[in-house]
Amino acid sequence: MIILEAKNLSKIYGQKSKGVTYQALTDLYLTIHQGEFVGIMGPSGSGKTTLLQILGTIDRPTSGEIWIEGQNVANMSDDELADFRRKRLGFIFQEFYLLDALTLKENILVPLVLEKRPIAEMEQRVNELAKYLGIDQVLSHRPYEVSGGQRQRAAAARALVHSPALILADEPTGNLDSKSAKSLMESLVQLNKKEQSTILTVTHDPFTASYCDRVIFIKDGKVFTEIRRGESRQAFFQQIMQVTTALGGESYELAKSRF
Numbered sequence: 001m002i003i004l005e006a007k008n009l010s011k012i013y014g015q016k017s018k019g020v021t022y023q024a025l026t027d028l029y030l031t032i033h034q035g036e037f038v039g040i041m042g043p044s045g046s047g048k049t050t051l052l053q054i055l056g057t058i059d060r061p062t063s064g065e066i067w068i069e070g071q072n073v074a075n076m077s078d079d080e081l082a083d084f085r086r087k088r089l090g091f092i093f094q095e096f097y098l099l100d101a102l103t104l105k106e107n108i109l110v111p112l113v114l115e116k117r118p119i120a121e122m123e124q125r126v127n128e129l130a131k132y133l134g135i136d137q138v139l140s141h142r143p144y145e146v147s148g149g150q151r152q153r154a155a156a157a158r159a160l161v162h163s164p165a166l167i168l169a170d171e172p173t174g175n176l177d178s179k180s181a182k183s184l185m186e187s188l189v190q191l192n193k194k195e196q197s198t199i200l201t202v203t204h205d206p207f208t209a210s211y212c213d214r215v216i217f218i219k220d221g222k223v224f225t226e227i228r229r230g231e232s233r234q235a236f237f238q239q240i241m242q243v244t245t246a247l248g249g250e251s252y253e254l255a256k257s258r259f
């Protein structure tokens with residue numbers, strides 16, 4: 001089943017009347033199926049964050065269509081979008097955006113409370129996710145009382161708690177050390193398999209991307225190429241490195257040493 005379909009997507013920043021415009025996305029097409037774990041990579045400035053924000057309905061495209069679960073979100077009003085975003089999407093950012101005044105458990109519960117779900121159901125769901133993500137022992141702690149890796153696991157649990165149609169992540173491992181990054185990605189893969197959740201993540205890190213089923217490379221606001229993972233994650237990592245090198249950009253010597 002197709003969860004997300006973007007057609008002919010373009011984004012122009014700035015105002016034509018002022019003569020200062022920048023075309024960040026050009027006629028981009030993208031299809032994501034249910035249960036897929038997809039990475040988006042590309043050089044700095046290629047349009048990755050712009051794409052994620054538009055797919056996440058945080059920003060609007062200049063033209064084109066975005067269908068999520070069969071609904072054209074580009075046609076929705078701001079109020080409809082806010083409702084749709086809250087109910088059907090989940091977000092994980094590089095900065096964890098947890099509320100310091102709340103415990104991890106309360107932070108994770110926020111999306112369910114907003115949906116007014118029954119308390120017993122909420123408890124069960126949070127405990128189940130926390131166990132999967134290995135944070136069940138620290139649920140009563142506040143964000144500043146746990147490690148960065150645990151904070152990001154809590155943020156992942158919050159993104160998943162209401163079983164959204166699509167989870168959008170922007171550099172989820174960007175603030176994590178390599179060990180925490182590895183275990184976060186392993187947990188996300190496990191959850192993705194178990195819950196058939198659909199995850200789309202922007203990353204500049206080939207190691208993080210190697211956990212995805214498919215990686216789409218963006219260049220100059222268009223899809224440059226895409227590659228799919230076979231049996232071996234290590235072989236996929238090498239492929240990702242090759243495309244990244246072909247596209248130009250940073251050196252990833254450090255990433256290599258993580259296997």
Ligand SMILES: Nc1ncnc2c1ncn2[C@@H]1O[C@H](COP(=O)(O)OP(=O)(O)OP(=O)(O)O)[C@@H](O)[C@H]1O
Pocket residue numbers: 013014022023024042043044045046047048049050051204
């Ligand atoms: N609000 C804005 N107004 C004008 N130009 C913008 C705006 N936001 C982004 N851009 C430009 O659009 C292009 C794409 O930006 P975007 O942040 O999507 O790239 P990116 O691939 O995520 O880059 P990075 O890897 O460095 O985060 C860049 O050239 C950027 O300068």
